[in-house]
Amino acid sequence: MKYNLWFGVYDGKEVKLSENFEESFLKAENPSPLPFNVSELGMQVLGESYYRILRKTALQVSEKQVERELKREDRYVVALVKALEEIDEAINMLNEKLEDIKAVKESDITESFESKIRELRELRKEVEREIEDVMKKIAPNMTELVGAKIAAKILERAGSMEKLVRLPASKVQVIGAEKSLYKAFARMRKGKKAKIPKHGIIFLHPFIRTLPKTKRGKMARFLAAKLAIAAKIDYFRGEVDENLYESIRRRYEELRRK
Amino acid sequence: MKELMRNVYLKDGTLVTKSKYGSHYGEKVFDGFREWIPWRSKLAAMILKGHRLKLKGDEKVLYLGAASGTTVSHLADIVDEGVIYAVEYAAKPFEKLLELARERDNIIPLLFDASKPWKYSGIVEKVDLIYQDIAQKNQIEILESNAEFFLEKGGEIVIMVKARSVDSTAEPEEVFESVLRKMGERFKIVNHGSLMPYHKDHIFVHAYKSE
Numbered sequence: 001m002k003y004n005l006w007f008g009v010y011d012g013k014e015v016k017l018s019e020n021f022e023e024s025f026l027k028a029e030n031p032s033p034l035p036f037n038v039s040e041l042g043m044q045v046l047g048e049s050y051y052r053i054l055r056k057t058a059l060q061v062s063e064k065q066v067e068r069e070l071k072r073e074d075r076y077v078v079a080l081v082k083a084l085e086e087i088d089e090a091i092n093m094l095n096e097k098l099e100d101i102k103a104v105k106e107s108d109i110t111e112s113f114e115s116k117i118r119e120l121r122e123l124r125k126e127v128e129r130e131i132e133d134v135m136k137k138i139a140p141n142m143t144e145l146v147g148a149k150i151a152a153k154i155l156e157r158a159g160s161m162e163k164l165v166r167l168p169a170s171k172v173q174v175i176g177a178e179k180s181l182y183k184a185f186a187r188m189r190k191g192k193k194a195k196i197p198k199h200g201i202i203f204l205h206p207f208i209r210t211l212p213k214t215k216r217g218k219m220a221r222f223l224a225a226k227l228a229i230a231a232k233i234d235y236f237r238g239e240v241d242e243n244l245y246e247s248i249r250r251r252y253e254e255l256r257r258k
Numbered sequence: 259m260k261e262l263m264r265n266v267y268l269k270d271g272t273l274v275t276k277s278k279y280g281s282h283y284g285e286k287v288f289d290g291f292r293e294w295i296p297w298r299s300k301l302a303a304m305i306l307k308g309h310r311l312k313l314k315g316d317e318k319v320l321y322l323g324a325a326s327g328t329t330v331s332h333l334a335d336i337v338d339e340g341v342i343y344a345v346e347y348a349a350k351p352f353e354k355l356l357e358l359a360r361e362r363d364n365i366i367p368l369l370f371d372a373s374k375p376w377k378y379s380g381i382v383e384k385v386d387l388i389y390q391d392i393a394q395k396n397q398i399e400i401l402e403s404n405a406e407f408f409l410e411k412g413g414e415i416v417i418m419v420k421a422r423s424v425d426s427t428a429e430p431e432e433v434f435e436s437v438l439r440k441m442g443e444r445f446k447i448v449n450h451g452s453l454m455p456y457h458k459d460h461i462f463v464h465a466y467k468s469e
Contacts, residue, residue, distance in 0.1 A: 037384045062369050070350065138348075239351045
């Protein structure tokens with residue numbers, strides 16, 4: 001049995017001390033609980049300064065991690081969401097072609113098509129999971145409000161967290177419905193009657209989707225306002241504000257009852 | 259001035275911890291004490307609601323969901339001769355936690371996902387207390403797996419449960435009942451209670467590992 005510890009590898013008899021504590025700190029994974037106490041073993045090897053070295057290593061590793069995560073993670077999500085859309089398109093296209101082929105002739109090649117499509121669906125799931133993981137980290141409040149999927153799509157449209165926090169709630173409300181929004185603006189300029197969209201991506205949220213049409217605008221406005229606040233908390237403070245979700249749930253129930 | 263717990267006092271009606279450090283989250287500091295705001299910290303609320311923990315000051319603590327370190331800072335005042343392993347997964351509040359960890363020598367900051375304890379199994383030692391405040395649906399599973407990795411027999415657990423994050427549609431009472439039932443299967447429950455008026459729809463549960 002081999003145990004990965006933050007200061008080295010232990011084989012049950014001897015400790016092979018790590019040459020780089022920061023590296024071994026991040027590799028200190030073990031599939032099941034250790035049958036010994038890591039600090040007792042560590043003190044045999046590192047002596048009195050065990051906690052001092054552990055703390056120093058943890059601080060150094062953490063500082064680097066934080067810097068890396070805060071800088072790049074939002075761009076990573078943006079790239080992932082774009083990739084996800086491409087994968088969806090590829091799946092749809094392959095499916096269509098498969099149907100076309102099938103309609104003409106049953107052949108071995110249809111099997112290859114099907115397995116490729118299955119693979120793509122697996123990949124799709126993987127990308128979705130990754131998006132969810134990262135969103136929980138960089139935008140916990142937005143994720144709590146609308147779920148990782150919607151939050152990530154909004155972030156993708158905005159381009160980055162920095163740009164997103166500068167958007168007013170009214171923009172967040174219609175993000176994803178630009179085409180109909182500008183069409184409406186164009187009609188208004190000409191003095192014609194225009195339908196301004198009530199919601200863009202946030203329409204995907206069950207609190208909006210499940211309301212009767214006449215109430216969706218109200219809910220969308222409310223949700224977008226809270227979402228804009230959530231984005232700002234995520235970006236500047238990062239802590240979860242427990243009242244946000246509660247407030248949209250209450251508003252939803254209010255609207256549903258009326 | 260009344261001593262409620264080790265290094266925890268009630269000073270003219272205000273909860274404080276004895277501390278030689280400065281303010282961390284905007285709390286007041288006066289001659290060797292830091293104000294402990296119950297609206298900001300659920301542990302403070304629990305103590306004001308009358309439930310105390312027996313801590314000697316040299317405990318090893320695993321803190322899951324450390325956030326920006328509001329409660330951690332006071333716990334570090336209490337276990338001033340112990341060690342707190344503070345786990346937090348979100349990078350933003352972790353920055354603030356790091357500031358705290360740089361100043362105190364009894365806090366080990368860990369930027370890890372608490373639902374994957376195996377990832378830090380070669381870092382965290384066997385602990386005397388697991389404190390958990392993570393508003394997540396599967397928080398009891400997260401507690402169980404961490405207890406399996408790091409908590410020894412007789413080790414204590416304090417968790418804060420928020421009804422809305424376990425199940426946002428059910429009544430808080432039902433959620434709490436099911437949480438207590440679930441916890442009771444694995445641990446011995448010492449006490450539990452609400453955190454009103456400081457935190458709405460929250461309860462604390464204090465338990466220990468018996469087997």
